[in-house]
Amino acid sequence: MSRLVNEAMCAERPVIRLPAMRSSRRRSAYDVVIVGAGFAGSVLAERLAADGGQRVLLCDRRNHVAGNAYDKHDAVGILVHQYGPHIFHTNSDAIVSYLSRFTAWRPYEHRVLAAVDGKTVPMPINRTTLNSLYGLDLKCESEVEAFLRSRAEPVEHLRTSKDVVIGQVGTELYRTFFEGYTRKQWGLDPSQLDKAVTSRIPTRFNDDDRYFLDTFQAMPLHGYTAMFENMLDHDNIDLALGTDYADLRQERLAPRVIYTGPIDEYFGHRFGALPYRSLAFRHETLDQRRFQPVAVVNYPDESVPYTRITEYKHLTGQVHRQTSISYEFPQADGDPYYPIPRAENAALYKQYAALAEAHPEVSFVGRLGTYRYYNMDQVVGQALAHYRRMSVPADATVGS
Ligand code: FAD
Structure with missing residues (x-):
């Protein structure tokens, strides 16, 4: 069983107190401190504990595991x-x-529907969407393709989200489905957003109304939190929920840190906040x-x-x-959810990534650690790959 350390949901005192390890000559209490109990941190905790035999302290400032998948x-x-x-x-x-x-x-x-013009129609745009919206009777893929081609407006250099959509489906469908949604979602006009944002939403020429086309699509049978609890149920893992890493940082609890929180926050927003x-x-x-x-x-x-x-x-x-x-x-304000994909933000992130290289005792993993929108499977893949690459130097020290 993993132990619960300093669990914020408990009204009483912590179940197990964090060991005071202020002397650098004493052996560290843990082999690794992992910050963030989302997919990135929890997969690494599980691998390091169960496969690597390491003693792990996993902390999260929220009072639960599973990160945003909670x-x-x-x-x-x-x-x-x-x-x-x-x-x-x-x-x-x-x-x-x-x-x-x-x-x-x-x-x-x-499956996703979009409420437009008093109707609900499939998203991504497919044959049903077009027939329903325009009262058409497009019968096959080639007719849909020809219709969309007739609407598409050539864009010489695809730079922004707006370019991508107009180049694919034209101004009218762009206005109906993308312009308002994107302005609300990002607080920016599609013309101000990198083309990568909208290339995530393809159009279909057939009737397939599934939002994703991946070979495996499923939900954890008893939910995400239950899956995380099973993942973290290991003697080598201690959990410190309701605990911000800022409050542990000076404790030198382990020679190594894996940080899945915002990389700019770790470095005190030295170059400015990542939006x-x-x-x-x-x-x-x-x-x-x-x-x-x-x-x-x-x-x-x-x-x-x-x-x-x-x-x-x-x-x-x-x-x-x-x-x-x-x-x-x-x-605009609140918990960090989506990194805003603009060139200047990528450049700012690169400054932090370069700084991180000078701190080999800390690894930055996950969507906040690497300032990228990842789906859950991508974060699991990133964490597993990170574990494979990891070596744990015995004498590196924590803190900066
Ligand atoms: P997180 O889950 O964010 O975990 C990071 C954790 O670190 C958080 O719990 C945070 O509290 C903690 N933390 C940060 N800083 C500190 C600190 N200083 N001290 C202690 N703890 C700290 N992906 C899909 O595959 N399918 C979907 O349908 C899907 N839907 C999504 C819907 C929304 C609204 C959003 C925002 C994302 C969605 N995603 C989806 C993406 C998915 O949420 C991420 O891939 C996943 O959560 C990333 O895991 P992570 O561990 O990197 O980050």
């Missing part, structure tokens, strides 16, 4: 995702096989079995303050006489 039963017992819907999808057998040690799966294929887009969620429970036909409905219209509504029972398959939903409101 799910919990709400007041009426419906499993909800506190930080927005998380759907697991991957093309990697190795990642599925690794995570399957800690969870069984519930097959689930994600993030944040989100606020409004969670509601309704006295009805179903609220909407699919798990997520997008609201691209700029006059609607939220970007999407999620109904969680679609994701989990849970049977309940009520239903729980959440509204998502993008905002």
Whole structure:
């Protein structure tokens, strides 16, 4: 069993006190301190403890494990995702096989509708979307392709998100689906965003309305938090929840640190803060079995303050006489969610990455440590690759 150290949810004193290890001549209490109990930190904790035989202290400033994938039963017992819907999808057998040690799966294929012009139509744009929106009767892939080609407007140099979408589907569809949504999501016009942002949303020529096309699409059978609890259930792992690394930093608890929090924060924002887009969620429970036909409905219209509504029972398959939903409101301030993909931000990150190289006793991993939007499977892959590369020097010291 992993031990719970300084667990914030306990009203009482910590179950186990952190050992005071102020003398550098004494052996460190742990082999490694890992900051952040999301996918990046938890996979590394599990590997280092179970495979590497190392003593790990895993801390998180939140009072729970699972990072942004955290799910919990709400007041009426419906499993909800506190930080927005998380759907697991991957093309990697190795990642599925690794995570399957800690969870069984519930097959689930994600579908998204967009509410536009008083209708709900499939996203990404497919044959059904176009037929429904324009009252067309496009019958086959080549007709859809020809229709979109007739709408597309040539863009000589694809630089921004706007260029990508207009080049693919033209100005009208760009305005209907992307302009307002992107302005809300990022607080920026698509013309100010790197082309990488929108190239994530492809169009389809057929009727396939699955949001993801990966070979493996499923949800952890008992939820993400349960999967993380299994992953971290090891004698060599101590958990310090509700504990900010800033409060442990001077303790020299281990010769090595793996940091999955924001890299700029670790270095005291020395070169300035890396910009993030944040989100606020409004969670509601309704006295009805179903609220909407699919798990997520997008609201691209700029006059609607939220970007999407999620109904969680679609994701989990849970049977309940009520239903729980959440509204998502993008905002500038708050927890860091999405790194903002602009060239100047990438340049600022590079300054921090260069500084990190001068600190070989600390590794920066995960979406906040490397300032990149990663899906969950990508973070698991990054953490497993990091573990394979890791060597643990015995005499390196922590702290700067
Ligand atoms: P996180 O999960 O953010 O974990 C980092 C942890 O570090 C946090 O718990 C934080 O509290 C902790 N921390 C930070 N600083 C400190 C500190 N100083 N001291 C102590 N603790 C600290 N991916 C998918 O594959 N499918 C999806 O459907 C999907 N949906 C998403 C929806 C939203 C709204 C968002 C924002 C992301 C979504 N993702 C999705 C991406 C997914 O959330 C990430 O891939 C994953 O959470 C990254 O894991 P991580 O460990 O790098 O970061």
